[in-house]
Amino acid sequence: MSTHHTTTGTTNGSGIHALAQARHLLVDLDGTLVRQQEAIDGAARLLAHFHDRYAIVSNNSTHTAQGLSVRLRKLGLRVPPERIVLAGELAVRQLAQQHPQARVLLAASPALQRYARAQGCRLVSTEAEADVVLLALDMHFSHARLSVIANALRRGARLMVTNADATHPGPHGRVVPETGALLAAVVAASGVQPWCVVGKPAPLLFEEGLRRLGANAERTVVVGDNPLTDGEGAARLGLACVLVGESPGAVAPTVAGLLVPPVSEAVEPAPQYRLSESTSKVWRSVRTEVS
Numbered sequence: 001m002s003t004h005h006t007t008t009g010t011t012n013g014s015g016i017h018a019l020a021q022a023r024h025l026l027v028d029l030d031g032t033l034v035r036q037q038e039a040i041d042g043a044a045r046l047l048a049h050f051h052d053r054y055a056i057v058s059n060n061s062t063h064t065a066q067g068l069s070v071r072l073r074k075l076g077l078r079v080p081p082e083r084i085v086l087a088g089e090l091a092v093r094q095l096a097q098q099h100p101q102a103r104v105l106l107a108a109s110p111a112l113q114r115y116a117r118a119q120g121c122r123l124v125s126t127e128a129e130a131d132v133v134l135l136a137l138d139m140h141f142s143h144a145r146l147s148v149i150a151n152a153l154r155r156g157a158r159l160m161v162t163n164a165d166a167t168h169p170g171p172h173g174r175v176v177p178e179t180g181a182l183l184a185a186v187v188a189a190s191g192v193q194p195w196c197v198v199g200k201p202a203p204l205l206f207e208e209g210l211r212r213l214g215a216n217a218e219r220t221v222v223v224g225d226n227p228l229t230d231g232e233g234a235a236r237l238g239l240a241c242v243l244v245g246e247s248p249g250a251v252a253p254t255v256a257g258l259l260v261p262p263v264s265e266a267v268e269p270a271p272q273y274r275l276s277e278s279t280s281k282v283w284r285s286v287r288t289e290v291s
Contacts, residue, residue: 018221018240018242019221019223019242019258019259021219021221022050022219022220022221022240023053023215023219023220024050024053024054024055024210024213024215024219024220024221025046025050025053025054025055025220025221025222025223026054026055026057026206026209026210026220026221026222026223026234026239027046027047027054027055027056027057027222027223027224028056028057028058028222028223028224028225028226028229028230029056029058029060030058030059030060030168030169031168031169031224031225031226031245032223032224032225032230032244032245032255033046033047033056033072033077033255034072034075034077035169035170035171036170036171036176037075037171038075038171039075039076039077040254040255040256041254041255041256042254042255042256042257042258042259043077043255044076044077045255045256045259046223046255046258046259047077047078047079049259052083053213054083054213055083055084055085055209055212055213056079056083056084056085057085057200057205057206057208057209057222058084058085058086058087058205059086059087059162059163059165059168059178059179059199059200059205059229060086060087060088060137061086061087061088061091061108061109061112061136061137061162061163061179061199062088062108062109062111062112062136062137062139063086063088063109063111063112064081064086064088064089064111064112064115065081065082065084065085065086065089066081067111068081068084068086069081069084082212083212083213085205085208085209085212087162087163087198087199087200087205088108088109088112088115088136088137088162089112089115090198090204090205090208091134091136091160091161091162091198091199092112092115092116092119092121092134093119094198094204095121095132095134095160096116096119096120096121099131099132100120101122102121102122102131102132103122103124103129103130103131103132104116104121104122104123104124104130104131104132104133104134105123105124105125105126105127105129105130105132105133105134105148105149105152105157106121106123106133106134106136107133107134107135107136107138107141107145107149107182108134108135108136108137108138109136109137109138109139112136116134125148126148127148127149127151127152127155127157128152128155130152130155130157131157131158132157132158132159132160133149133152133153133157133158133159133160133186134160134161134162135149135159135160135161135162135179135182135183135186136161136162136179137162137178137179137182138182141182146185146186146189147189149186149189149190150186150189150190151190153186153190153192154190154191154192158195158196159186159190159192159193159194159195160194160195160196160197160198161179161183161194161196161197161198161199162179162197162198162199163178163179163180163197163198163199163200163229164179164180164183164194164197164199165178165179165180165199165229166178166180166181166184167180167181169225199229200229200230200232200233201228201229201230201232201233201236202233203233203236203237205233206222206233206234206237206239207237217237217238217239220239220240221239221240221241221242222234222239222240222241222242223241223242223243223244223255223258224241224242224243224244225243225244225245225247225250226243226247227243227247227248227249230243231243231247231249242258244257244258
């Protein structure tokens with residue numbers, strides 16, 4: 001990171017004050033509202049409190065907004081798809097709209113591959129065909145897949161990445177490997193740095209969230225758990241940010257502490273995202289907008 005930014009407050013009271021002044025929220029997902037297959041304490045109450053004045057802005061590149069809305073409903077969080085902004089979907093749309101003729105080698109979940117086809121992307125499967133490699137969170141990533149991607153890049157394809165997070169928080173203090181872990185392998189094997197990284201802290205997701213809400217930056221607060229993505233991204237656009245979890249500057253262990261005084265019961269701390277040393281170097285050189 002070239003710059004560092006602290007959150008809007010360092011106490012529980014200041015976090016509550018920031019939310020009291022907010023007209024709209026841009027809320028992170030993993031580590032803030034959910035950990036894998038469970039909702040975090042206070043998530044449903046926070047969303048209910050802001051009702052139609054929030055959008056989820058997430059580096060998730062596994063799901064579509066439609067699929068994620070169904071998943072969240074099962075966890076007790078009723079979020080309409082139009083208020084979910086995801087790095088994976090946004091990367092696909094940017095590519096389809098700005099480079100409609102590009103032949104795309106896509107490493108991604110089946111859901112995101114179906115979405116890319118629906119958006120009109122020209123998907124290819126061999127290294128010789130690819131103009132662009134789009135790297136998302138591919139749960140079936142393999143040595144063979146790495147070989148195809150690395151050689152496509154060495155032949156001149158450009159590398160677009162949904163996000164550079166090395167992990168996202170799982171339950172019981174565990175971490176879940178993320179797209180940035182795959183990116184580290186791709187960069188090591190190919191020697192090619194990304195042409196574009198779409199997800200936070202780049203501004204595209206935040207800007208899309210503001211657009212969907214019809215919100216202005218002055219009355220909008222970002223709620224997240226990661227200073228390197230949520231905090232840094234908010235700072236770039238002049239948005240206030242309130243962090244929860246164990247990260248520096250966090251105002252509460254979970255979002256439950258943002259709406260009510262903290263209770264005496266022990267609350268499991270939320271682990272923060274981690275950028276690996278290799279993937280964090282991406283932000284020093286990569287372009288953060290598709291051109």
